[in-house]
Amino acid sequence: xxxxxxxxxxxxxxxxxxxxxxxxxxxxxxxxxxxxxxxxxxxxxxxxxxxxxxxxxxxxxxxxxxxxxxxxxxxxxxxxxxxxxxxxxxxxxxxxxxxxxxxxxxxxxxxxxxxxxxxxxxxxxxxxxxxxxxxxxxxxxxxxxxxxxxxxxxxxxxxxxxxxxxxxxxxxxxxxxxxxxxxxxxxxxxxxxxxxxxxxxxxxxxxxxxxxxxxxxxxxxxxxxxxxxxxxxxxxxxxxxxxxxxxxxxxxxxxxxxxxxxxxxxxxxxxxxxxxxxxxxxxxxxxxxxxxxxxxxxxxxxxxxxxxxxxxxxxxxxxxxxxxxxxxxxxxxxxxxxxxxxxxxxxxxxxxxxxxxxxxxxxxxxxxxxxxxxxxxxxxxxxxxxxxxxxxxxxxxxxxxxxxxxxxxxxxxxxxxxxxxxxxxxxxxxxxxxxxxxxxxxxxxxxxxxxxxxxxxxxxxxxxxxxxxxxxxxxxxxxxxxxxxxxxxxxxxxxxxxxxxxxxxxxxxxxxxxx
RNA sequence: CGGGCUGUGGCGCAGUGGCUAGCGCGCUCGGUUCGGGACCGAGAGGUCGGGAGUUCAAGUCUCCCCAGCCCGACCA
Numbered sequence: 001x002x003x004x005x006x007x008x009x010x011x012x013x014x015x016x017x018x019x020x021x022x023x024x025x026x027x028x029x030x031x032x033x034x035x036x037x038x039x040x041x042x043x044x045x046x047x048x049x050x051x052x053x054x055x056x057x058x059x060x061x062x063x064x065x066x067x068x069x070x071x072x073x074x075x076x077x078x079x080x081x082x083x084x085x086x087x088x089x090x091x092x093x094x095x096x097x098x099x100x101x102x103x104x105x106x107x108x109x110x111x112x113x114x115x116x117x118x119x120x121x122x123x124x125x126x127x128x129x130x131x132x133x134x135x136x137x138x139x140x141x142x143x144x145x146x147x148x149x150x151x152x153x154x155x156x157x158x159x160x161x162x163x164x165x166x167x168x169x170x171x172x173x174x175x176x177x178x179x180x181x182x183x184x185x186x187x188x189x190x191x192x193x194x195x196x197x198x199x200x201x202x203x204x205x206x207x208x209x210x211x212x213x214x215x216x217x218x219x220x221x222x223x224x225x226x227x228x229x230x231x232x233x234x235x236x237x238x239x240x241x242x243x244x245x246x247x248x249x250x251x252x253x254x255x256x257x258x259x260x261x262x263x264x265x266x267x268x269x270x271x272x273x274x275x276x277x278x279x280x281x282x283x284x285x286x287x288x289x290x291x292x293x294x295x296x297x298x299x300x301x302x303x304x305x306x307x308x309x310x311x312x313x314x315x316x317x318x319x320x321x322x323x324x325x326x327x328x329x330x331x332x333x334x335x336x337x338x339x340x341x342x343x344x345x346x347x348x349x350x351x352x353x354x355x356x357x358x359x360x361x362x363x364x365x366x367x368x369x370x371x372x373x374x375x376x377x378x379x380x381x382x383x384x385x386x387x388x389x390x391x392x393x394x395x396x397x398x399x400x401x402x403x404x405x406x407x408x409x410x411x412x413x414x415x416x417x418x419x420x421x422x423x424x425x426x427x428x429x430x431x432x433x434x435x436x437x438x439x440x441x442x443x444x445x446x447x448x449x450x451x452x453x454x455x456x457x458x459x460x461x462x463x464x465x466x467x468x469x470x471x472x473x474x475x476x477x478x479x480x481x482x483x484x485x486x487x488x489x490x491x492x493x494x495x496x497x498x499x500x501x502x503x504x505x506x507x508x509x510x511x512x513x514x515x
Numbered sequence: 516c517g518g519g520c521u522g523u524g525g526c527g528c529a530g531u532g533g534c535u536a537g538c539g540c541g542c543u544c545g546g547u548u549c550g551g552g553a554c555c556g557a558g559a560g561g562u563c564g565g566g567a568g569u570u571c572a573a574g575u576c577u578c579c580c581c582a583g584c585c586c587g588a589c590c591a
Contacts, residue, residue: 009552038583093589138591171590179590252591289591322550365551383550393550404550515590 008303009373009401018247019175025297026176028373029306039174039181043290046374047177049314051184051290055164057216057311058186058288061208067160067188072143074166075133080141083266087140090233094170096135096181102127135168140234140259140285143189144267151191151271151281158201159191177294178251178515185289191269191281195260198282199237202258205286206239209254217292218309218427219243219299220435221253222460222510224488229470232285236260242487242510244435245298248459250487250514253295256286294515299431306375307397309427310420311349317416318376319357322364322383333359336382339392339409348417372401377423379404380412398423435460441508445478445499448511452482459512460487464496466506475500485514 010028014021026032031047034040043051059069075098081088104126136142147159164186174180188205192198206223213219221241231238235257243253264270264280273279300307310316319336323329336357343355358367371379381393381404392412395404396419407415438459442448452458465486469475479485487510498506 007552167591169590173590183591185591255591287591291591320550324549363551363553364549365553367551369552381550385550 009305009369010303013303014246014301021303022294022298022301023176025301025305025373029297029375031293031297031306032176034174034176037181039170039172041174041176041180043184046314047293050293050296050308050312053312053314054212054216054292055186058208058212059162059164061212062162062186062188065160065204065208067162067190069164070161071163071165072139072146074136076136076139076142078132078134080145080267081134083141084234084262087234087263087266091137091169095137096168096170098133098135099129100125100127101129136165137167137169138285138287139163139165139167139187140189140263140283141267144263144269144283147189147191147281147283148268148270151269154193154271154273156271157191157193157281158197160188160201161190162186162188175294175515177290177297179291183289183291185287187285187287190284191264192283193271193273193279193281195282198260198284199258202237202239202256202284202286205284206241206254206256209241209256209286209288212288213241213243213253213292213295214428216309216311217296217299218311218424218431219253219295220428220432222435222488222490224490224510225492226255226488227465227470227486227509228467230486230488232257234259234262234266236262240488242460242512243295243299244438244459244512245295245515246301246434247298248438248457248513250460250485250510250512251291251295251298252487252514253292254286254288257284259283259285300427301375304369304401305373307427308375308377310377310424313375313377314354315356315376316348316354316420317343317356317378317380318371319355319380319382320364320367320371321357321359322381324384328384331387332382332384333357335387339380339382339413342413343416346413346416348420353416353420368395369401372397377420378416396423398426443496443499448499449478449482452484452513461511462490462508463499463511464506465509465511466498466501466503468503469498469500469506472500479511483513484511486510487512487514 010021010024012020029046030044031050032041032043035042081091102125103123105123150156150159166182166184168182171179171181190198190201192201210221210223213221221243223241224239226238226240232255237258239256240252241254242250245251261280261282263283269281269283270278271281296312297306300309319340321332321336323332340355340357343353346353358371360367368379375397377397379395386392390408391406392409393404394407394412395401440451440461442451442461442463448461448463451461489507489509492507494508495505496508497504
């Protein structure tokens with residue numbers, strides 16, 4: 001394209017066109033692509049490996065907090081969903097519904113009405129179901145149904161179960177990882193004997209999410225409670241972690257819900273307490289999804305592609321052999337294999353280093369950029385000169401792509417874990433600074449409007465907003481016009497005068513544009 | 516579900532009704548290069564979204580259909 005010195009691997013750059021940059025990064029890093037099925041994506045090996053690393057870490061944290069995995073059906077009888085009024089209303093507009101269970105030869109004999117070729121035999125749905133099934137948009141009702149059978153005594157409680165699954169929410173505005181009709185997630189569903197215990201669980205899992213986001217993804221988050229208008233359909237309280245992307249928009253990265261007794265009533269989850277009295281149980285649910293992959297990209301990615309935090313990178317280091325002829329190749333590769341072994345014996349974050357040699361028959365430069373775009377933390381070049389000098393040439397993904405340092409190879413092996421740790425920490429610090437630099441407090445409507453007037457600087461604004469404001473037409477008009485939403489209330493005790501209605505004691509809410 | 520736009524090799528595009536439909540990237544092969552997103556040469560790959568029509572002649576004009584994209588309401 002243009003001059004070498006200014007050329008970036010991703011075009012356009014973040015500044016030029018952020019949404020397009022995002023799409024190009026996902027493509028360049030080979031994370032995922034859209035499928036022939038509208039609204040659904042194919043997660044490719046590199047993207048899926050990232051998700052697997054997230055899963056592994058989260059799964060360990062769930063187990064460590066006493067949860068077990070189980071699996072519930074993909075199909076939910078329609079009448080289950082109807083049991084909780086707010087719940088069904090909340091999801092009604094985005095449900096895939098299964099109405100038939102068989103295919104039969106169609107009347108057109110292989111051609112549709114418009115003459116289009118149909119599937120192999122020209123088949124049509126048949127065997128209409130008496131009651132349709134909904135493809136789960138979430139599993140509260142089907143899991144609740146089972147819990148109602150499992151729970152009889154206070155001695156059966158708590159139940160602490162998590163499920164790794166796919167869910168479908170019929171979205172027709174796909175954005176890879178951020179919003180697709182089908183996505184992968186985990187959903188925790190717990191049952192407790194008391195409100196206090198359930199509430200404690202809700203906040204505990206919010207804490208797990210925040211911990212994961214910050215310490216594994218290096219993605220700082222704002223924790224808080226959702227306002228009534230943003231609550232999960234059927235929940236008493238919804239808590240969220242909100243992250244700031246590099247376009248300063250908020251991404252809801254995880255939610256944890258205190259469901260009160262709403263679903264226990266809807267699903268008839270009752271138990272005899274210590275006094276022999278029959279009571280409805282208290283439930284929670286909490287989830288994070290493959291959306292986190294999108295959050296990771298938009299938190300750390302740069303104009304050369306993805307930048308992966310070492311703890312989640314499918315490969316933490318890649319060794320790139322450099323040679324001209326067969327003699328050199330043998331010597332260099334031999335050395336690389338030894339280096340690979342020694343690096344794998346090193347440990348970072350309680351795991352062996354994930355190292356690979358890339359010996360594909362590609363041009364060196366092309367190969368190097370391939371790994372830059374995919375975000376591999378360390379690129380280690382090994383050529384004949386290195387062999388002679390006892391060094392390797394090390395490039396860090398958190399530094400400019402052409403910058404590299406000659407390091408004695410024994411020193412690299414010794415320092416690699418610390419190097420990865422420093423990168424992980426540096427990424428978190430940088431992201432924290434970004435969040436802090438683009439957050440502000442405002443105490444008037446005028447100040448709020450002023451803050452969001454310049455799209456290039458606005459981020460998170462915190463302002464007192466009363467519960468009543470969400471019903472206020474002026475509130476709706478302003479937030480609608482500025483495309484803002486209430487992200488969360490970080491601390492209910494932090495209050496002031498509502499910038500909309502002027503009520504005293506209104507909790508401070510984070511207001512931002514959001515994904 | 517309302518408004519606007521677009522369908523031409525894998526991707527991105529060009530193509531005043533007229534000869535064998537081109538270009539860039541990518542791909543394959545050969546060579547020259549080699550601490551680097553190389554260069555030269557040769558090659559593979561398209562029933563121009565589908566159907567009907569107008570015409571001596573349609574990628575190009577008309578009609579219908581289909582698909583996708585963008586903008587509005589919802590969303591992990």
